[in-house]
Amino acid sequence: MSTVPEPRLAPVSAFAPDVPANGDLPLTPRPSPGRAAVPFDIPGVFVGTAEYTEGPTGCTVVYVPAGARTAVDARGGAVGMTGGYEFNHAICLAGGSVYGLSAAAGVSAELLARRQNRTKWDELQLVSGAVVYDFSSRETAIHPDPELGRAALRNAVEGAFPVGRCGAGRSATVGKVDNVRAEYGGQGAAFRSIGGIKVLVATVLNAVGVVVDRSGTIVRGNYHASLGSRVHPVEDYALSLPEPVNGNTTLTVMVTNARLTDRELNQLARQVHSSMHRGIQPFHTENDGDVLFALTTDEADLDGLKPTGLGAFASEVAWDAILSGAE
Structure with missing residues (x-):
């Protein structure tokens, strides 16, 4: 039986x-x-987080020093x-909407310094x-900036992903049919292996x-205080057709060691991102800027596991990550 968590309603900004x-x-x-x-x-994957408590807001950096081939699946009507x-040494996720994009510039500057300012093509x-x-x-209006991006990278450690109200999820909220019903979301993560994958x-x-x-069961979001329970958004839309709340996004990073072709990696990203609608309803709306970055370290052959099967497996890991962020 599901355990339904207590509400954690978020305050509504007066802007x-x-x-x-x-x-x-x-x-x-x-x-x-x-x-x-x-x-x-x-091995070789590092994760760091940092925040401005005055915001509060933060950023999360996934750092792969050796670099990793990457597929990007961007959906929704408001992608930032x-x-x-198609190849990355780091992925930077941040709060702050368009202003928070500058945090990635700080990660880039920190990596340049670590390369002793070498700018040869293959050093970039x-x-x-x-x-x-x-x-x-x-x-x-405080937002992640280059200095916060640098700090998150400097905090990166191998083999551990912080979860909860932290990093880019520091002030994240979900279930925003109406902002007064929104609950704090957060940052979640999950890890599984199947054979050597x-x-x-x-x-x-x-x-x-x-x-x-x-x-x-709805475990987070769209909490009706008058009812003392959460309601599926479709019920609100059917009854009152509320105006959509702007400014929403789910950001996802998937890292695997599976050796895949470019086509297989791109399809894996699409398959897993599509699957996440099971755990987030509705998903990929006109008011969301959902992005999934799929990275591979290219270290292990599938050995009989088909790419579609890997996608099905990874989709369950993604659902675990969603639930982790809602705890």
């Missing part, structure tokens, strides 16, 4: 003018450990992304990034939709 922004306060990047860290066993390269460090709109639950999926939950578990 007042002249709230503090980055230049108005002496900001210092802080650690952003969340409530726990999910261990994973993919930079880079989108590639960084892609994407952002969530996290202003709806706070009264500041390993899959890590991490996601930042800031969706219009609610989070649904495998029993069909």
Whole structure:
């Protein structure tokens, strides 16, 4: 039987003018450990988080020093992304909407410094990034910037992914049929292996939709205080056709060690991203900017496992990651 968590309603921003922004306060990047860290066993993959508590807002960096081939699946009507390269050394996820895109520039600058400012073609460090709109639950204009991106990279450690209200998920909310019914989401992660194939999926939950578990129970979002329960958004839309809430996005990073062709990697990204509608309903709406980055370290042959089977397996890991972020 599903255990339904207690509500954690998010405050609704008044969107007042002249709230503090980055230049108005002496900001210092802080650690952003969340409530726990999910261990994973993919050597050469590092994860770091940092936040501005004054926001609050933060960013999350997945760092692969050797670089990794990447497929990007971007959906929804409000995608905020930079880079989108087919090969990356780091992925930077951040709050702050369009202003938070600058955090990826900080990751890039830090990597340049680590390469002793070498700029030969094959020394270039590639960084892609994407952002969530996290202003709806706070009264500041503070956003992740290059310094916060640098800090998240400097905090990166191998084999552990922070989860909870941390990193890019620091002020993320879900179930936003109406902002007064939104609940805090967060950052989730899950890791599984099948034979020698390993899959890590991490996601930042800031969706219009609610989070649904495998029993069909809504576990986070669209909480009606008058009813004392969560309601599926379709019921609200059918009854009152509320105006859609703008500024939502789910960001996902999937890392595997499976050796795949470019076509197989791209299809894996699509398959897993499509599957996530089971755990987030509705998903990929006109008001979401959903992006999934799929990276492979190209270390292990499938050995009989078909790419479609890997996709089915990874899709379950993605659902676990969604539920992890809703805890």
